[in-house]
Amino acid sequence: MDFTGKHVVVTGAGKGIGRATAVMLARRGATVTALSRSEADLANLAEEIGCRTFAVDLADPEATRAAIRAALPADLLVNNAGTTELDSFLDLPVENMDLLYAVNTRSPMIVAQEYARSIVERGVKGALVNVSSVSAFVGFRDHAAYCASKAGLDGLMRVMAVELGPMGIRVNAVNPTVTLTPMAIKAWSDEKKAASMLSRIPVGRFAEPDDIAEVILFLLSDAAAMVHGVSLPVDGGYMIA
Ligand code: NDP
Numbered sequence: 001m002d003f004t005g006k007h008v009v010v011t012g013a014g015k016g017i018g019r020a021t022a023v024m025l026a027r028r029g030a031t032v033t034a035l036s037r038s039e040a041d042l043a044n045l046a047e048e049i050g051c052r053t054f055a056v057d058l059a060d061p062e063a064t065r066a067a068i069r070a071a072l073p074a075d076l077l078v079n080n081a082g083t084t085e086l087d088s089f090l091d092l093p094v095e096n097m098d099l100l101y102a103v104n105t106r107s108p109m110i111v112a113q114e115y116a117r118s119i120v121e122r123g124v125k126g127a128l129v130n131v132s133s134v135s136a137f138v139g140f141r142d143h144a145a146y147c148a149s150k151a152g153l154d155g156l157m158r159v160m161a162v163e164l165g166p167m168g169i170r171v172n173a174v175n176p177t178v179t180l181t182p183m184a185i186k187a188w189s190d191e192k193k194a195a196s197m198l199s200r201i202p203v204g205r206f207a208e209p210d211d212i213a214e215v216i217l218f219l220l221s222d223a224a225a226m227v228h229g230v231s232l233p234v235d236g237g238y239m240i241a
Helices: 016-027 039-049 061-071 094-122 144-167 182-188 191-198 209-220
Strands: 007-011 031-036 052-055 076-079 126-131 169-176 231-234
Touching (some): 007 016, 007 094, 016 031, 016 039, 031 061, 052 061, 061 094, 076 209, 094 126, 094 144, 094 169, 126 144, 126 209, 169 209, 182 191, 209 231
Parallel strands (some): 007 031, 007 076, 031 052, 076 126, 169 231
């Protein structure tokens, strides 16, 4: 897959899946712009792939809109940034519900809105991929806010697919299982919980960031020209087991 001549915006590119995606895109010819939070991660990524970077807290809607406007125009978009907090449903504070909604659901909306407006104004075609989760499909204990935010993200994706498809913008989601990143350490460090999850993944392992990045690149590419509006599990068979 060759992305030479393509400018791709990747959010949350400082760590984990976003970083792997940005690096893979750059190695395959793309020019990358990274939107993420920690300046040190962005500096480290820029040193490796020579990308433009914008440090922004995606929980802040005005700052998010300003950052994506500054990053545009772009040919392709990866809405990858996400965060999690673990709370039992009975103890879930409103603040955590709001935070996960703001970062995982609302910020991809704002970023995609600006990207799509720019694509339409320029009269070109585009494609975007949201990084969702198998949490959009199933209920994981202590993940109420996260599951709600990712199910919301997939709902948003389907409406975007219906409305933006006729404007020449393909819209899809990838829905990874546990992927070995800093977020997974936070969410799955309990060994019993991790072992129980692993036992339900037929391929017998958790995902690596590159496993997810490869599928994101496929969905961005013209090879996926007729794939539109799907939430694609990248889960080693977890969803069918
Ligand atoms: P990581 O925590 O490893 O990396 C997330 C990246 O997003 C970091 O660079 C982080 O920056 C950035 N980010 C988070 N919050 C904000 C914010 N408010 N503003 C700006 N940037 C932010 O996560 P993963 O790589 O694991 O996750 C990437 C995506 O994949 C997420 O959407 C996640 O929900 C999803 N996912 C992950 C799974 C997993 O098991 N790892 C499974 C299924 C889906 P910083 O560190 O500076 O805050």
